[in-house]
Amino acid sequence: MGFRVLIADPLSQEGITPLLETEEIQLDIGTEWTNTELFERISEYDALIIRSQTQVTRALIAKATHLKIIGRAGVGVDNIDLDAATEQGIIVVNAPNGNTNSAAEHTMAMMMALSRKIPQAYLSLKNKQWDRKKYIGKELKNKTLGIIGFGRIGAEVAYRAKGQRMRIIAYDPFLTEEQASKLGIKKGSLENVYAQADFITIHTPLLKETRYLLNQQAFEAMKDGVYIINCARGGIIDEAALYDAIQNKKVAGAALDVFEEEPFYEHRLLELPEIIATPHLGASTVEAQESVAIDVSEDIIRFMRGEAVHNPVNLPSIPREALTEIKPYFLLAEKLGQFLIHLANEPIQEINLYYSGDVAKTKIGPITRNAVKGLLARHLGDHVNDVNALYLAEKRGLTIHENMTSSTQGFTNLMRVEIVTKSEKKSVAGTLLNGLGPRIVKVDPYSVDVTPKGHLLVIHHQDQPGVIGKMGSLLATKEINIATMQVDRADVGGNAIMVMTVDRHIEKIELEALEQLEEIHKAISIDL
Ligand SMILES: NC(=O)C1=CN([C@@H]2O[C@H](COP(=O)(O)OP(=O)(O)OC[C@H]3O[C@@H](n4cnc5c(N)ncnc54)[C@H](O)[C@@H]3O)[C@@H](O)[C@H]2O)C=CC1
């Protein structure tokens, strides 16, 4: 059947070439579909690609039973219910770099058109008026541009505005004094921006904290006759407050590319001559569209092939060099989790991870996710993955602690996963042996050397002569062949453990037969 990809919003034809050229991908174009059709057919797809039009709501995600990845050909992901996607284990990727230039250029075009009233003058001329007095503009030179949100686009706008000889003051929680002075701009608070700027341009995402950032109070704090440009997202400006601020002459004009409701066909703001507008065209250039479509297409192909995606939104991104180093630990972590969950006799309350040696020097977050995925998979099945592992753990009230320790116990790298239940702690430790892959080296206090693969049999027993023989004979009567075997004990004659690799899955009834032997406390079958 192949990997089924649905494109729901118009994308550059050149940009989707990577998808068209990948044999395993079966591509459908649903740009003409109604919302009902989309809801009816979304369950057929492994991947969905959208721009800003399609609303990927919780209800749509609930229908998307086979969906594994959503690709946003652009930056803003406010049209995707990220929580719902994460809960369902769907990775979301975007294309954050491809349209930066286009959005910055559009912002400059809007600012210049606004200051020189170009759209209004053009309309007047089209209406056969030659009015040179009405359309007197303002120069940008020596004016102060306030930039709210100094990320990729904000910074590109600053670079261009400096070319117009504007002074720049920017507010962004991540902008430091050093960065600002290096760029030859001023870093200010939001209040500083409002108080000093002649033009204010917004370049933040639409978030809870930025919704209605420019509201009545904000407009009141601005200079009289300020110009506003919004090529970021509708909803960052309170449109009713902007309407009033223009009516009462506080704001001299606004250039808007984005709106609270899109698309729209009639809008109160458009009745004001001080407003110029475009229908969300910031990223609408041949270059940007080709670039963002290529970026998401390539990430979807990477995902399908089990490779790390480059632009994850709901997973921490890992630089490529770091990934090569940590990827082998993913398997070790997952196997430790899968093994350990079989030792739990009660519901888990807490998961503790202890990293030491080389592994402690890497980015441990993604390794932890894999350990938690392994732990939860026994009860949650395929539904749990790296995207939702921590979310699902948290939802079940599990607390997770990551710890760095110096106790390598002679290994170059060692990770230990511990689970805490109401009445006990259980743990398993493992290492990556150079060239040989993952090994389990400790089960609770017992030292072992087990490759976490295939059918394993763990036996807790009393350290007594003859117990291994009895157990071996019993397995022989069931035609269960032992491939490898490790034995360790706490004290002579005390509690002991056997960890074996056997050639087939061991049934519950066979475990019960083993537990009938007097010296055997517990027999556990683990398939990895
Ligand atoms: N009109 C259009 O067609 C386009 C619109 N966009 C919009 O532009 C936004 C920005 O894009 P990029 O610059 O690529 O994103 P970015 O992630 O590089 O930059 C966003 C910046 O906003 C800052 N920020 C977040 N909350 C803030 C707050 N409360 N106050 C001040 N700054 C805050 C962040 O620290 C970050 O530096 C996107 O989220 C998207 O919504 C992007 C591309 C095209």
Ligand SMILES: O=C(O)CCC(=O)C(=O)O
């Ligand atoms: O898809 C588009 O053209 C919209 C671009 C945009 O708003 C974004 O990238 O955030």
